Amino acid sequence: MSATGIRARNRAALLEAITETANRQLTQVGPSELSVRAVARELGMASSAIYRYVSSRDELLTLLIVSAYDEMAGDVERAAARTRDPHKRWMAIGLGSREWALAQPQRFALIYGSPVPGYAAPQDTIGPATRIPALLTGILQEVGAQPQVPAFTSRVGRSLQPALNDVEQWAGLTQTRFNDAALALGVMAWTHMIGSISSELFGHRHNVVGDSLADRRAYYQFELQVLAGLLGI
Amino acid sequence: MSATGIRARNRAALLEAITETANRQLTQVGPSELSVRAVARELGMASSAIYRYVSSRDELLTLLIVSAYDEMAGDVERAAARTRDPHKRWMAIGLGSREWALAQPQRFALIYGSPVPGYAAPQDTIGPATRIPALLTGILQEVGAQPQVPAFTSRVGRSLQPALNDVEQWAGLTQTRFNDAALALGVMAWTHMIGSISSELFGHRHNVVGDSLADRRAYYQFELQVLAGLLGI
DNA sequence: CTATAGTGAGAGCACTGCTCACATTTAGGA
DNA sequence: TCCTAAATGTGAGCAGTGCTCTCACTATAG
Structure with a gap:
């Protein structure tokens, strides 16, 4: 019935x-x-x-990947929603991402670690994967998307131009709109966040720096501050 | 006999x-x-x-890890040796690392990807792992190790202090000597290099940015310029 | 009520890391 | 020189893996 x-x-x-x-x-x-x-x-x-x-182990992995992206994004979104101040939200997003990764290292490795060979991420994953970056670009848009690029920008500008030739697509995807430098530095910031978390989580840094960076959270916070500074947040 | x-x-x-x-x-x-x-x-x-x-599969992996670290460092050292200018050497190290990774993606994943669970890197690996970072710190030392930290440094400084409490050990390991900010930004730069290469190699960025960053090498070069600027190189 | 499609169980294939008993070869000391 | 002991290679075997196939059963649709 x-x-x-x-x-x-x-x-x-x-x-x-x-x-x-x-x-x-x-x-x-x-x-x-x-x-x-x-x-x-x-x-x-x-x-x-x-x-x-x-249908296969890979399909199960895809399910888990989507769930990991979504849960992590949910956590981070909640953390970001606690304040309106752009700089504080920036820090909350960065620190929240690290927090989730430390709490669920294997699931973080699942989505941001080296992929299992032969696995091609299906379309289902790109939506959930975009949620946290979208938070960051939202902040960029909010603060005016005019990054305070320091004095070296002129030197940098020349090498930047050829890298960005499809900004419109990106802008459409995230429903934001700002200049090339802001996009480039925004991607750089996000790249650095997951790179630094991975480095800490997977123990790569330990092979190099030993215990020089004793308070890892404080160091990560420092990095977030530098990135925020680069973007004028 | x-x-x-x-x-x-x-x-x-x-x-x-x-x-x-x-x-x-x-x-x-x-x-x-x-x-x-x-x-x-x-x-x-x-x-x-x-x-x-x-004695085991893990021991074989360790052999391969050491060989990968060493060959990559050899390549990058050769690339860096081609010029004396600090800025050019900085770029050569960064671009050389990416080049090696693109040529040998699986070996790069072996050393900088997510580790196989249960595998603990033995002491043999930390020597070879330090070679490329040593090149970078060498440049920092050469340029005076006085990073031109932009205007946001004062804000950043407070959060930096607790992170660094064993700089002496690091300095001894690499036979260099410079201030905390230079060390912190140097580690940040190296972290970003491998993070960005990983991001490109493992396709994480593609899930987010699509083809907005068409010329990946040019974008990576831009990142290297930003990092160099941060460190005053 | 019946034909059909969905569901579960179990055997089986080809693969993996690893161990063990056994044969063979080599090296070094009596 | 001989002989014992160590080093080396083989093949069988164990426990595990992903995945497929056949067989029985059951809920559903017509």
């Missing part, structure tokens, strides 16, 4: 259960170690049954 | 052959997919024989 049917409901519930347990296993084993069989085992079903709901 | 013995020589040669074929397989399959059995197969020996030379 039910238009959707009891089967459709069960199906949705089970698919949710699959992604949930997979996400929970991700807190312990890391993306490349995630096992379809282990998920099935924990759910008490045959491993082959999983493939009724997810 | 030979003090070392023919066996030791064979052993060394075979160990070299193993890392060589492993490195060649790395050009096609990526770190997490690298297979001990496949290496053995290509060398025409039983898979179990490999374990006479390498």
